C-alpha cells in the first residue's frame with residue numbers, strides 16, 4: 001500500500017471491493033458485466049464522497065411523536081463529469097442524490113502543444129455556491145484533472161469544496177494533483193502501480209471509456 005497524502009481517501013480494500021475490481025480489470029469481462037460491476041464501485045465512491053460533506057444539526061419528530069436530534073447536509077452539491085469516461089459516473093451520483101445538477105467538461109490533448117486543452121464546458125450557473133463532485137474514472141497523469149480543476153476554480157468553486165472521485169488512480173496522477181491542490185479531496189477505489197509508456201495505468205483496466213461505452 002502506498003503512503004497517501006492526507007487529502008486522498010482510498011476506499012477500504014475489502015474482499016468485496018477487490019472482487020469487483022478483479023472483474024472490471026479482467027480483459028475477458030464483457031461490456032455488460034463491465035458496466036454492472038463498475039457501477040457498483042461508482043456507487044461506493046459516491047457514498048464515500050458524501051461522507052466528506054459537512055452536516056449541521058437537524059432536529060425532527062418521528063411518527064412516534066419523539067424528537068430526534070439528527071443531522072442534515074449543510075450545503076448544495078453538484079456533479080461535474082470529465083467527458084467522455086466521467087459520464088459513466090453520472091447515474092451513480094443521480095442514484096444517491098435526487099435531482100442533482102450535473103455539469104460537463106470536455107478536455108482533450110491539443111495537437112500542437114500536446115497539453116490538455118478545454119474544448120467545452122457546461123456548468124450549473126451557481127456552481128460557485130456548491131460542493132462539486134468531479135467525476136473521472138481513471139486518474140492517470142493528472143493532466144486533464146488539473147485542467148478540469150482549473151476550470152472549476154475559474155468559475156469561483158472553492159478548492160476545499162471539490163471532491164474528485166475515481167475508480168483507479170496512478171501514483172503519478174495523485175502526486176501531480178495533490179502537489180498543486182492541497183485542499184481538495186480525492187476519493188479513489190484503488191491506487192495502482194504506475195503508468196506504462198503509453199500513459200495507461202498498470203495493472204489498470206485498459207481504456208475505461210471504450211470498455212464502458214463501446215466495446216462488445
Ligand code: URA
Nearest residue numbers: 138140200201207208
Ligand atoms: N484512461 C483510461 O481509460 N485508462 C488508463 O489506463 C488511463 C487513462
